[in-house]
Amino acid sequence: MGKVFNAVYDQFMSQRPYTKYARCYLQACEAKTTDRILEAGCGSGLFLMALNRLGYNPEGLDFDEAMLELAQKRVENKLYHGDIREFCSEEKWDVIFLPLDVLNYFSRSGMKKAFKNLARNLNPHGVIVFDVHTKAHLKKVHGAQSRERLSDAQYIWRSRGRGEYIHYYITCSKQGYHESYKLEQRVHSPREILRAAAYAGFRKKQRCRAWDLGRIDRRTTRQLFVLQKV
Numbered sequence: 392m393g394k395v396f397n398a399v400y401d402q403f404m405s406q407r408p409y410t411k412y413a414r415c416y417l418q419a420c421e422a423k424t425t426d427r428i429l430e431a432g433c434g435s436g437l438f439l440m441a442l443n444r445l446g447y448n449p450e451g452l453d454f455d456e457a458m459l460e461l462a463q464k465r466v467e468n469k470l471y472h473g474d475i476r477e478f479c480s481e482e483k484w485d486v487i488f489l490p491l492d493v494l495n496y497f498s499r500s501g502m503k504k505a506f507k508n509l510a511r512n513l514n515p516h517g518v519i520v521f522d523v524h525t526k527a528h529l530k531k532v533h534g535a536q537s538r539e540r541l542s543d544a545q546y547i548w549r550s551r552g553r554g555e556y557i558h559y560y561i562t563c564s565k566q567g568y569h570e571s572y573k574l575e576q577r578v579h580s581p582r583e584i585l586r587a588a589a590y591a592g593f594r595k596k597q598r599c600r601a602w603d604l605g606r607i608d609r610r611t612t613r614q615l616f617v618l619q620k621v
Contacts, residue, residue: 395570397457399544399563401435406541409441412490415602417445420520421618422486429484431475432493433508436462442467449488461525476504483492489521492613495557495576499583506591509618518619519593522601528612529557529578555579584616593618 407601424446430438435458438495442449450469453459459470487509494502509519533552544565559574585595597617600607607614
């Protein structure tokens with residue numbers, strides 16, 4: 392992404408309750424302070440910072456170098472540059488987090504590759520934790536639009552749902568500079584996710600509603616999975 396988008400995105404995302412998200416992830420996988428944690432898709436480091444506040448020392452991975460630069464200014468955690476589907480390290484982790492619909496940006500085949508590669512980077516019996524949109528979310532955002540302002544930044548978006556995909560049309564501006572983008576997310580069904588997980592050598596440990604770990608129903612717009620390496 393461009394510098395304007397990254398700066399605006401970071402400014403608006405920083406308003407979200409990351410400590411709440413981090414607590415949910417930690418509770419879902421019963422992580423302990425000794426666990427080695429990697430956040431895959433760490434972006435500008437907001438989730439890493441929340442984990443730090445809770446007493447953890449996670450590491451981060453992202454393919455966007457500009458986002459990693461923002462993260463490095465925010466946290467002192469060890470960061471890696473790479474693609475979730477291909478990244479490989481001599482280091483291994485007990486827990487890998489993929490928060491805030493990271494997997495929705497992958498195609499179905501891309502999700503399978505991501506799972507397979509994440510399994511290679513886990514210690515035996517390690518877990519991955521992630522949240523993804525549901526079909527209820529796709530219906531909710533179809534035809535939606537919003538204009539948000541914060542200080543010197545503006546973020547305008549509209550969305551359309553087509554099949555399993557959500558298309559976002561975004562215009563952002565900051566200090567007189569403007570950028571426009573089209574982003575695409577795929578809503579994976581639970582069956583697709585669990586098939587891809589089994590292909591990569593994972594079993595389902597938990598599936599629940601984000602962010603309260605409640606029971607999933609027809610109105611649930613975001614679900615959380617915990618998968619364990621077998």
